[in-house]
Amino acid sequence: MSTQPIGIFDSGVGGTSIWREIHALLPNENTLYLADSANAPYGPKGKKTIINLSIKNTEFLLNKNCKLIVVACNTATTNAIDYLRNTYDIPFIGIEPAIKPAALQTKTCAVGILATRGTLSSALFSKTSGLFASNINVVEQHGDGIVELIESGYLFSDEMTALLKQYLQPMMDANIDYLVLGCTHYPYLMPILLELLPKHVKIIDSGEAVAKQTKVVLEKHGLLNSSFLNPKNEFFTNRNPEVMKSLLGDKFDVGYQDF
Template sequence: MTATTSQAPIGIFDSGVGGLSVLAALREAMPAEDFVYVADSGNAPYGDQEPEFIEARAFAVFEFLLKMGARAVVIACNTATAVAVHRLRAAFAVPIVAMEPAIKPAVAMSRSRVVGVLATSRTLESPAVAQLCRVYGAGARILLQPCPGLVERIEAGDLEGESTRSLLRRYITPLLAEGADTLVLGCTHYPFLTPQIRAIAGPEVQVIEPSAAVARQLKRLMAENSDAAESGARGRVQFFTSGRTDAVQAVITALWRQPVDVQRLPCSGGESGAAESKA
């Protein structure tokens, strides 16, 4: 994977399988590219972890992707972005594309000027989200709704069960009662629940997430650096996980809608001292 730059893959990682929603958008926008996807499911959900742990995992996974030859990395996780992106960019020279909740476009779209943001607790508590609300929230009410338990349901492959629907009703109904007409999916896992979210919210409520915007940003970045893969054969995707490979493979196969082979991530534990070593 190191013969030429344009043949090297693009790395993408998430706390688990949620980043597949971003990977799908990347594949749509850049079909000739090879990707290496890491689901850090053995340490999910990041939203319940301490910042130091999340940063250590981000560094460990990032270093693995670089060993795999990644010439750019997409952090397909809002929580990892909020906690670790600044130190990752300071430590590594490769281009990094990261996630943030789509608060800016949501405020622009909202007719009621009330926007609900569904995300993990750690994402919503981050300075990055506070900054987005300050910069783009003038004249609007931005309701931040933590959603504990949702990531775990999706990691288990339970997209339509009553437990998942009950959690969604618990988190969405209060936002609707406050007049929210736009919902931001601030976790890359949540797009897999879009049909259920729309069923609860109703047809008048807009539901947005930033996967397509992330794909456009990466494509522009590759083009600006003259680093895009040549068009031709469809690129391949390699999958790795820190979780149980059989369980994660079953979930990814269901979400990806085709059989996949998931390999064990070498840096699977939470014991990495990568974050400390970068201090």
Template sequence: MCSAIAVNAPVGVMDSGVGGLSVLKHLTRQLPHEHFVYFADSAHAPYGNKSASQIQQRCVTIADTLIDQGAKALVVACNTATAAAIGSLRQRYTLPIIGMEPAVKPAAAASNNGIIGVLATTGTLQSAQFAALLEHYGQSVQVVTQACVGLVECIEQGQLNTPHTLALLQQYCQPLIAAGADTIVLGCTHYPFVRKHIQQIVGPNVTLIDTGAAVAKRLQQVLEQQQMLNAATEAGDYVFLTSGTEETQLVMQQLWGLTD
């Protein structure tokens, strides 16, 4: 049994930038009494074009910051960071660490025609973790992948509706539409913030899947197993940290205020 201080401690959530706020929304719905500390590493975003060692160094720095804030568990709310660094993080720290992965398995199960698309960063699509996902869950379906270069940067700047962002979305969704995908995985935590635009482009009959809800359920399961759930009855609070600028803080407020 954990002490009362540990049980009431916050959960640390990290991302390469503001995208992980889409995961935090699921976490706060699933675990409304937990406290959260969120760190957006926007000064070093995007992670998709960085080496594994660079990402690992950033993740250790952020994890140390969150642990200094008293974090009792960590959520790596970034597919690219999970692929590059979660193994080394789990070797380094003893607290529970929950990661992300593109939802290939649920997408394969949801698809009616056996064609699924994956929108993700280059780093995620080139990772060994993603290759393993395809090996395990992609054998019975056709998987069409699309690297979305430049899209994270647009969302980091809060540019959700600009002509440039919409043009990128059109460009990246088109190959998936052409391939006949009836299910598309949002393989980066930034992408749910432009979900409605993606849905408009691909049409109402295409199912969009992200992993935020699954991560929230997994965190709850782990905290229950470790007897670390916050026993308080009042709503938890949130602290937002960033390596970025004042502009980043404004974008975080903008995205956190959006409703699904």
């Protein structure tokens, strides 16, 4: 048993969608979430910069005595997780777009993927897509501007709706029946997406799979917390805490941390 916290980091507030899944599956675990919102989004940044930011985030969480780190960012996973695993003696859980289940379940042989440029251009995404989606039409769309709007507190805005309409139209023209969300910020778009997409289109993300994998790795290393004491869930950001509070609700406090 280990009462040390699970560490989670993202380029911003979006990874709280992953935190929700982990907290739901592992309610006894202490957690510590770090949002590097001052440097969001990671997508347009080069590989070297993304690795350096991921190192900074990792060392912050290690200094807080975290027992496992979830890289709750598609772009950081695809660009930096190999380096992190080879450098630090701690388990890392990564995240990548759920292209596999979409490709295996599509009936129209067409799926859409909405993701950052950094994710769609990565070797890991190319490998996964090639393995499972080579025989179907994958309509890729860079989600330029989405993360910036969410990080600025404009999730439910006219600008966001207009942007999503523009990005979804080519997918609907291709008759997709699955939309894969390839960024942890994007599950917060669900209410808007459900209004804009045809009813038959299923939306999938990686949150539940990441939570299950986190549990598997904790069990493997004997790190599960079986204590029934009230867990401690801490949230830090290096930008405006009110944006994260608006997503988490009043139940949780968000601290500003200059890192």
